[in-house]
Amino acid sequence: MRSFFESAGVLTDLKTYYRPVAIVSFMLDAQIGGTSPAIYHLTNVVLHAVVTVFLFRTLTRMGGAPIGALVASLIFAVHPANVQTVCWIMGRNELLLAAFSLIAFGSFIQNLRGRRRSWLVVHALAFAGAVFSKESGVVLLPLIVLYPVLWQSEDGLANRTRFSPVILLAVVDVGVVAIWWWLRRAALAGGPVAEPTSWQTLAANAPQVFSYLEKIVFPFRLNPMPGADRTSIVVGGIAAALLVVSLVRSLGIRRFGFVACWCLAFLLPALLVPGLPAYEHRLYVPMLGLALGFGLRATGQKPIGAQARSLKPEAQSLIAALAVAAVFSVVSFRYSETFRTPLAYWGRATEGTPYAPIAHVNVGQILQDLDKSEEARAHFQRALELDPRVPKAHNNLGVALMRLGRTREALDAFNTELALHPWNADAHYNVGLYYASEGNERDAIIQWEETLHSNKYYLPAYEKLAALYAARGDRAKADMYVQRARELQRR
Numbered sequence: 001m002r003s004f005f006e007s008a009g010v011l012t013d014l015k016t017y018y019r020p021v022a023i024v025s026f027m028l029d030a031q032i033g034g035t036s037p038a039i040y041h042l043t044n045v046v047l048h049a050v051v052t053v054f055l056f057r058t059l060t061r062m063g064g065a066p067i068g069a070l071v072a073s074l075i076f077a078v079h080p081a082n083v084q085t086v087c088w089i090m091g092r093n094e095l096l097l098a099a100f101s102l103i104a105f106g107s108f109i110q111n112l113r114g115r116r117r118s119w120l121v122v123h124a125l126a127f128a129g130a131v132f133s134k135e136s137g138v139v140l141l142p143l144i145v146l147y148p149v150l151w152q153s154e155d156g157l158a159n160r161t162r163f164s165p166v167i168l169l170a171v172v173d174v175g176v177v178a179i180w181w182w183l184r185r186a187a188l189a190g191g192p193v194a195e196p197t198s199w200q201t202l203a204a205n206a207p208q209v210f211s212y213l214e215k216i217v218f219p220f221r222l223n224p225m226p227g228a229d230r231t232s233i234v235v236g237g238i239a240a241a242l243l244v245v246s247l248v249r250s251l252g253i254r255r256f257g258f259v260a261c262w263c264l265a266f267l268l269p270a271l272l273v274p275g276l277p278a279y280e281h282r283l284y285v286p287m288l289g290l291a292l293g294f295g296l297r298a299t300g301q302k303p304i305g306a307q308a309r310s311l312k313p314e315a316q317s318l319i320a321a322l323a324v325a326a327v328f329s330v331v332s333f334r335y336s337e338t339f340r341t342p343l344a345y346w347g348r349a350t351e352g353t354p355y356a357p358i359a360h361v362n363v364g365q366i367l368q369d370l371d372k373s374e375e376a377r378a379h380f381q382r383a384l385e386l387d388p389r390v391p392k393a394h395n396n397l398g399v400a401l402m403r404l405g406r407t408r409e410a411l412d413a414f415n416t417e418l419a420l421h422p423w424n425a426d427a428h429y430n431v432g433l434y435y436a437s438e439g440n441e442r443d444a445i446i447q448w449e450e451t452l453h454s455n456k457y458y459l460p461a462y463e464k465l466a467a468l469y470a471a472r473g474d475r476a477k478a479d480m481y482v483q484r485a486r487e488l489q490r491r
Helices: 020-033 037-061 066-078 080-087 089-112 118-133 135-152 160-187 199-205 208-217 230-251 253-271 280-297 311-339 342-349 356-369 373-386 393-403 407-420 425-437 441-454 459-472 475-489
Strands: none
Touching: 020 037, 020 089, 020 118, 037 066, 037 080, 037 089, 037 280, 066 080, 066 280, 066 311, 080 089, 080 208, 080 280, 080 311, 089 118, 089 135, 089 160, 089 280, 118 135, 118 160, 135 160, 135 253, 199 253, 208 230, 208 253, 208 280, 230 253, 230 280, 253 280, 311 342, 342 356, 356 373, 356 393, 373 393, 393 407, 393 425, 407 425, 425 441, 425 459, 441 459, 459 475
16 A cells, blocks of 8 residues: 555655545546546535535534525535635545544434434444544544533533543544554555654644635635735634634634634644645635534524524525625636646646745646647746745756757756755756766766665666666666566555
8 A cells, every 4th residue: 555645656755644535436436437537526526515415414413404504505515715625636535534524423413412323333434434534534533522512511511421422432433543543554664654743833834724714704815825925814814803703602602612623623734744835625624613603603593692583684694695605606616717727727826825936847847748848948947036946946947958959058957956955866867867868878877876865766767777787788787677666666
């Protein structure tokens, strides 16, 4: 079993992600539709519809009125921040995590009410589905413990008898997590996992919370690779104030606390990873918590300390919610065009984001694959204008220059890349290609050996070394490199 983002030909020692449910779903898509992306997109759309239905059902199980549950589910279904999750094939993790989380949470509520013991089995299987879909599924465990404290009980721990089913479910979930951890370690054996992050990383990523809040309340500055700029912090702060005031007034402090814990618990894992953009697909499951809060707020329940509302304000609220859903639908439809092609995706990412240099590198790579080397060169140079140290830009610029016949300039670009990033195996490999084209086999061998020193899984370097030694008549060394490559591919 390989790490989730690992593929043949791009192997690595870093093993972080163990997501077998998502992998199996992609395998099933491949059996049905082959390599056509249509089936993968269709599956994502179907899963999004399933999540929306489960959200509606969970709201009604929590005591929400059908109209309020329908409005909250509808707005969630068309919310622009969910476009990346649904349209981006790799957003499948979030969709599966959301579906299993809602099933696990809904069955937990049924079990808490003393319903059939079969709900315990449903909960255990759904919780397992969540953690085997994405690692952050484990945060459901503390959430089910907090639910009776913050949501059901107005007097905290006064009624201790209601906690017996919670304790039972918590024990079951701990067992599921233990099994998941053991299988994960076995599946990802053979290489180091990602190093643990520090509080400094969390502090550095904290401003991203404001970016996320901006996209929840004012989802109009959307980007495939967003960052937390000053505008996001200001607008996100306003959004936070609106959410807190609105939910506290309608739900009360305790229930608002549960909604906040749901949102933050599912966001926290992403905030512990250094250098990640504030990807919008990470909002999918946290927004389910807000949908639960607003769905029950919009049900016609009385705000704490307030009188029952009249029908007229309820009708006005419904009309306003439908208007919001209509606006969100238009924004979502227009934004979905960003995910139609890789070029559209990365082109959008070059606008208004601190990650624009990386996006320009990726746009250039796509253009290079389309044999548009001159256009690719312009994007690589633009990336270097924005950030002279951006990884891969000098190397990719060198490849474009090689294709344009400007070989000496290309060699300078490769060497600049290596001066900045000595671990870049691509740059070592390309310098080797340059020396080989010049008939300098000795230096080509040195560079391809350096390639393997930087990345022992770099299969093209094995092929080049094997071919070069075979041409020299050194069958022993040629066979040695062929054998090493085969051993890696059998992992």
